[in-house]
Amino acid sequence: MSELPRGTVTFLFTDIESSTRLLREQPESYARQLAEHRANLRDAFRRHRGVEVDTQGDAFFVAFSRASDAVAAAEDAQRGLEDSQVRVRMGIHTGEPVVTDEGYVGLDVHRAARIAAAGHGGQILLSQSARDLVGRNDVRDLGKHRLKDLPAPERIYQLGSGEFPPLRSLHATHLPMQLTPFVGRRRELEAARSLLSRDGVRLVTMTGAGGSGKTRLALEAAAAVADDHEDGVWWVPLSGVSMPEDLLPAVGRVLGSGRATEAIGSRRILLLLDNFEQIIAAAPEVSTLLADCAHLVVLVTSRERLALQGEHVYPVPVLAREDSLQLFQARAHAVxxxxxxxxxxxxxxxxxxxxxxxxxxxxxxxxxxxxxxxxxxxxxxxxxxxxxxxxxxxxxxxxxxxxxxxxLLNRDERHLLGALSVFRGTWTIDAAEWVAGATLDLLQSLVNKSLVLRPQSGRFAMLETVRDFAAEHLTPRERDRLLGRLVEHQLKVFENANLGRRADGHPQMNLANAERPNLDVGLAWAGESGHADSGIRLLVLTEMYWNTTDPAGGRERLDRLLAEAGEAGKPLDLGLQARAYRFRGATFDLTDRFDLSEPEYARSLEMFRAAREEDQTGHLIALIGNSALRQGHIERAIDLATQSLEIARREGNPGDEGFALYVLAMAAFHQGDTDTGVRLAHESAPLTLKGGSIWFAGTTLLGAAEFLIAAGRIVQAEHDLATGLEYLASVSDRLNVAFALAGAAAIAALKKDAVRAGTLWGALEALKATAAGELRTSTGIAMDDNIRYIDPIRGAAFEKGRGSGRVLSLEAAIEFALTTGS
Structure with a gap:
């Protein structure tokens, strides 16, 4: 063995995932695969100056003098295994171990080994120290994790953008990384930790003035009791939430989308609800969460108590003088x-x-x-x-x-600080320039003076206390002017975001998510200031966002704007009214209230005709037909869809033609005419693609495949499902992908391919176990819909595949469904 590196050393541990299963399933080829794996890894280690410290079974322990060499070796080794069935997990950590005659000793060795053991095949994990030395941008923060036999949680990073199941750690803390050390407050931290750990305490509210350090103390306290919450500690920032009814959707989004109660369920979770005072009216929702989720504990920061039964209030005191002195000096040196x-x-x-x-x-x-x-x-x-x-x-x-x-600010800095106070949540530099008249130099000056923040997202933000103070320096007239500019900017930005009814590009959902607090501010101003028409236009431009994330919330905002426009006696443009009622109808569609969506669509159709916008009427007729079909009125649906089809073909509108054919296809399927349904679905999909909606083409083909499976036409179903799955995966529609995977498992079962069926079913089981909210619910429904095809094929071969599938990521399962078994 070469001489071991000394001083600062980077360790790389590797291990084959599920090696026992691989040996059991492929006993004849296992020895060859193991030898090829060893040769590939040793070649990568040697090329990057690694020293092999130890080898046990299928695991390696290698030391490097430089962290960058360890990472490069790991990447080369993984690339060399891309065509192999052997999947290797890797962990990298940098420390200063002690070298003895027997080799390395010390906690750094155990830390590196535990990090590797937490990963999955194909995954490369880095400790904080290794990540800091490598300085790569392509790393993902996986949060803090408790690892076996280590005294404190470890922050772990993943190299690359691959998707893998949650780490095999004891539990995780989903808390933001703090860029500055926590100074002092040992007594307060111990008091808060003790309160949170007390039997029967499920709601703790930290109260105090803005700027008293509630958030930082709460974050430290939450981390300190992470051991008590095996399903994680989750931070829910509420500074960008302005309406009480948006509390639970915000919790659901942090936990992985869907309803908050469903996302939490029976899991043992600590929720940190940060900055609650601006939605204090939502306090009863916290009681509901606690009542519905038996193992949930909630920690709240707020300027006032929630006044709920069972609430334990902890007033956050000012700093002890010794801590104040220490904090001042630490921050002074930091600048x-x-x-x-x-x-x-x-x-x-x-x-x-x-x-x-x-x-x-x-x-x-x-x-x-x-x-x-x-x-x-x-x-x-x-x-x-x-x-x-x-x-x-x-x-x-x-x-x-x-x-x-x-x-201490100059006149221009003061003016800009006041102008920026109209934003909520975060904002972009373009928005600051357009709305507040910012310049790069002025904005940078405010960032340098800690009055404006720039989080890792690249967007800008402001402390709530600073924002409140800055807003007081705006006259009502100036505030009104700035909010008008904000709405103008939002209309300009979302004009090209492909979130409206007729988009021709990729929808910018991430933009809408980031701008949600500002959208709420703009929509509220639009109604209050007599500009309801601008607010409605903004809703129409972001219709896909509201319909896919919060249809009820979108409808509530629309209803307020319509009411305010009516009270002001300011008639809306007929075309805008028509789009508003079409928006309203869609929100009912997406909550399965087709009996309520149909009259909204009918009203919209009438207004489009009155506005002489005949190019909009064909699609509305098909929407009414779809509502009728979902209510069981098949003949009426066919009549309306046929009318829509004639209009679309006359006008040369492929998107509308495709949607009308979709309604006709679904009607044929419901009538038991599978041949006609398939033909019409196959005519629909390319037309909706031509019209700009790859998503709707995917759902059309998936719907056809589900009817074909039920009819026993497996070859056709397999082709349609594969194409539909490919389309849906390309737009990250995880909900429908679950149905596609379940359909693929059903097809494999009907073809008597038990291993393939088991693999896909195991992947679905893993997805359901790790997902939250709507994805978990949809996966369960998809499995229930197809269980009748799975049960007859269960057996040893099925269980063999099922074990393999349970370790697949969602992306790997999609790839498996698309590339195997056809």
Missing amino acids: GSDFEPNQRLDELCARLDDLPLAIELAAARTSLLTIDQMLERLGSRLDLLRAGRDTEARHQTLRATIEWSYE
Whole structure:
């Protein structure tokens, strides 16, 4: 063995996933595959200057002098295994181990081994230290994980963008990474930890003024009790949520989409609901969650208590003076100044009432001002800016601190800070320029002064306390002008986001998700200011977003705008009204209330005709036909779809023609005419593709395949399902993909291919076990729909495939369904 690297060393551990199963299934070829695996890995290690420390069975332990060499070796080794059935998991960690005559000893060796063991075949995992040294951009933060025999949670990263099941760790914490160390507050942290760990305590609310450090203390407390919550600790930021009814959807999105209660279920979870005060009316929803989810614990930060039964309130105190001094010095050094404390720092902390935000804002100025200068500037404004006697003292002091920081800005910086306060959640640099008149230099100046934040997402944000203060410096007229600019900007941005009814490109769902808080602000202003028409146009431009994520919420916002337009006596353009009622109808469609969607579509059709927008009428007629079909009125559906088809062909509209044919195809299937249904579905799909909707082409072919499976026409079903699955996977429609995988398993079962059927069924079982919300529900429904095909083929061969399928990621299962067995 070559001489072992010393000093800072990077360890790479590898192990074959499911090697025992591979040996059992392929005993004749296992020895050859194992030898090829070893040769491939040793070649990669040698080329990147790795030293083989130990080999046991199918596992390697290799040391490198440089972290970058270890990562390069791991990547080369995985590439060499791409055509092999051997799947290898790899873990990389950098530390400073002790070298003895027997080799390496120390916790770093165990840490590297445990990180590797937590992974899956084909996956490369990195520790925090290895990630920091490598400095790669193509790494994904998988959060903190408890690993066997290690004293503290480890933050683990994945190299590359591959999709894998959750890590095999004891449990995970889904908390944001903190860029600064947690300073002081040991007593407060222990008190909060003790309260959260007490039997029977399921709701804890941390209260205090804005800027008192509630969020940071809550994050640390949540991490400290992670061992008590085997299904994870989840952070739900509420600063961008402005309406009480949006609380549960926000929780559902963090947990993986769907309804919050379904996503939590019986799991042992701690939810941290951060910044609750702006939706305090949603407090009863927390009681409902706790009642429906028996093992849920909720930690809340808020400026006021929730006033619920069973609530335990923990008032967050100001910092102890020793902690204030430590925090000030730590933050002063972090901004790059050569700050040296003097005797007056204690006085400054006292004048700041030991509030964390006040101290951090003051420390940010140490590169410009001395302690004496700070005291002079702060002292001249404290009394002047105090609020009334009935205002909380901490809030008064924080207000003075922000005022002092504000006074240090020049006129242009102050103007921009006030203008940026109209945003909620986060915003882009383009939005700042368009709405607030920002320049790059001014925006950078506010970021440098810690008044504007730039999270890792690349978008900008602002502390709520700073935003509230900045907003007070806007006159009502100026605020109205800025909000008008915000709505104008949103209309411009979403005009080309492909989220409307007739899109011709890839829908920008991520943009709509990020802009949701600003959409809510803009929609509210539009109604309040007499610009309901602009708000309705904005809803219409984002229709796909609302219909696929929150149809009921979209309808509520639309109804408010329509009511406000009516109260103002300002008639809406007929074409806009028609689109509004079509939007409303779709929200009922997507909640399976076809009896309510039909009259909305009929009203929309009438208005389009009155507006002489005849090019819109054909699609509306087909929508009414689809509603009729779903209510069992097949003949009426056929008549309406036929009318729509004639209009679409006359106008040369392939998208509308495809949708009309889809309705006719589904009607034929419901009448038992499978041949006609297949023919019409095959005519529909290419037309909807031509019209710009690959998603609808995929759902059409999947629907046809499901009827073909029921009719026993397996060859045709397999072809349609494969094409439909490919289309749906290309637009990341995970819900319908679950139905496609279940259909593929049914086809394999009908073809007596038990191993293939078992593999796909095992993949579905794994998806259902790891998914949350609507995806879990849809997967369960898909399995229930096809279980009748699976039960007759169960046996040893099926179980063999099932075991293989349960370790597949969703992407691997899709690939398996598309490339095998046809």
